[in-house]
Amino acid sequence: MRKRKLPTDQEVTDGGTIKQKIFTYDAMFNTNYSHMEDYRRREDLVYQSTVRLPEVRISDNGPYECHVGIYDRATREKVVLASGNVFLTVMSPPNNISVVAENTPAPFSRYQAQNFTLVCTAKGGKPAPSVYFKRDGELIEVISYTQASTNEQGGGSAGVRGARPLISRDLDDTKLQRSLSLLDPEGRSPRLYTESPQRVHTQGQQAHEPSPATEVIPETVVSREFPRWVHSTDPLYYFSHTHLPQSDGSVVVQARLTWTLNPQLDNDALFSCEVKHPALSMPMQTEVTLAAPKGPKLLMSPTRAKVGDTVRITVQGFQNEVFPEPLFTWTRVGSRLLDGSTEREGRELILERVPAELNGSMYRCTAQNPLGSTDTHTRLIVFENPSMMKNTQNQNNGASRMDMLGLTWMALVLTVTVELT
Structure with missing residues (x-):
């Protein structure tokens, strides 16, 4: 009676009963077969009974079993069935x-x-x-x-x-x-x-800010x-x-x-x-x-603002590394902001369609975190806008022409009226 040795390596899901075959090796014909799909296969079968994991992952953690079956070739009845198992513990450092x-x-x-x-x-x-x-x-x-x-x-x-x-x-x-x-x-x-x-x-007395x-x-x-x-x-x-x-x-x-x-x-x-x-x-x-903010660097765009432009004042950085993240508060010295609010939070202050009345206004940026605060000021200089002036002149000239035409028409009407009478 010829005997056939058929070892099988299997993986057992941790905490469950479902077993998944990885490889089967046929000793009689010296052949092996993979039960894993090609795109999922990571294991290698070496030396007929050794499974190698080239790149261990956390998902590889768990118990592994090896089953060996010996049976009669004619009757296919199992004569000896043995198994062994080992638990693979995979550690992973923080990434x-x-x-x-x-x-x-x-x-x-x-x-x-x-x-x-x-x-x-x-x-x-x-x-x-x-x-x-x-x-x-x-x-x-x-x-x-x-x-x-x-x-x-x-x-x-x-x-x-x-x-x-x-x-x-x-x-x-x-x-x-x-x-x-x-x-x-x-x-x-x-x-x-x-x-x-x-x-x-x-609970303490609240001091008055200047x-x-x-x-x-x-x-x-x-x-x-x-x-x-x-x-x-x-x-x-x-x-x-x-x-x-x-x-x-x-x-x-x-x-x-x-x-x-x-x-x-x-x-x-x-x-x-x-x-x-x-x-x-x-x-x-x-x-x-830990560091309090010192000396915020402010950038105004455009650098030469004209009447009607949208002006952005942005915090570009500090003279030091600041931690934790600072809180930015914008105010206009001596008056309210363009939208009527007293202050605005954020790294950037946007002034849309600035009027000529804002020329010379001083804006304060307060950068603060729990360790300290610092104030930095910048002055807004607003220049005349030639295009707006030209449009204004054209409108004024147009109005003047209309006035002249109206006067001429009134004079003609008066002349015709006088001749008829």
């Missing part, structure tokens, strides 16, 4: 990490404590990577908490550790505006709410006056993270770092987000530097 500021653009405030949140997102990792923050190259000790808006547990109170004092920086008290009434009873700045990291607003008509123009002024309550030497950093499973088996991790912003200390501070993963030999890193 993208990024850091953004939450709830921006946002205005700068001298008189209200503001919470600030950095969000670090790591995509494409399997299993989920670990994410942590550093400040100026030093690991930040954080207080872990769970966000109320997610089911993902962020560590809870069991992971609470003491906060590390920030790196000391020189403070210029001569430039600080005293606001001692905003201090809490212990003389410290307000802390964050761990249940819901929303902005903390302290009238636009009294401002010194066109000087650019960068706000550097901060109240006393921002001088906290032991800020608390609150940390939370969420895991978002993806259809391909990877996990998107979002980590949030929240603290009470201190513009005097946090300006020019370097924050980095680092990601550790078993598939990486060293952590991935991305970093941002």
Whole structure:
């Protein structure tokens, strides 16, 4: 009785019972057959019983089985049937990490404590990577908490550790505006709410901004006056993270770092987000530097505006790298904008069909983020439009001709009337 050996490699879907053949090898005739369509075939059968995956993907993760059947050639009855299996675990490092500021653009405030949140997102990792923050190259000790808006547990109170004092920086008290009434009873700045990291607003006296008509123009002024309550030497950093499973088996991790912003200390501070993963030999890193906007560069188009033109005033850039994204506000010094509004937000101000009355108008662009603000002014010079003047002259000449014709016709009528009488 001749025996026939028929090994078959199969893939089993993870968590299910459906099996998909990959290759069949016939030892009697030394032939093999692929059960995968040509456009889907990625596996190779080598050495008659070895399956090779040249480019492993996350979708290749799962159990694999090899079945060996020996049967009688005449009766086709199975004599021996054996199988073995192995679970292939595929790891994938994150393919993208990024850091953004939450709830921006946002205005700068001298008189209200503001919470600030950095969000670090790591995509494409399997299993989920670990994410942590550093400040100026030093690991930040954080207080872990769970966000109320997610089911993902962020560590809870069991992971609470003491906060590390920030790196000391020189403070210029001569430039600080005293606001001692905003201090809490212990003389410290307000802390964050761990249940819901929303902005903390302290109640204080509102100061009156100077009238636009009294401002010194066109000087650019960068706000550097901060109240006393921002001088906290032991800020608390609150940390939370969420895991978002993806259809391909990877996990998107979002980590949030929240603290009470201190513009005097946090300006020019370097924050980095680092990601550790078993598939990486060293952590991935991305970093941002917090910075208040300085000296916006304004471009006016056309450079020589004429009456009736549409004028665009655009922010082209800054003298420094600005993070987070600034908020732009446009105003007209001493008056309203052309459309009657008091201010307009956006990177560009559009003045349509400017009249001659706008000649000499001063426009202010205020660029601000939670770390500071700066004002830049530009003056609009409107020149006469020759084409409009020509049209006006033609209209005036036409009116004069019509008046002359009317007078001539009246004279003829009067002459005929006199001759008839």
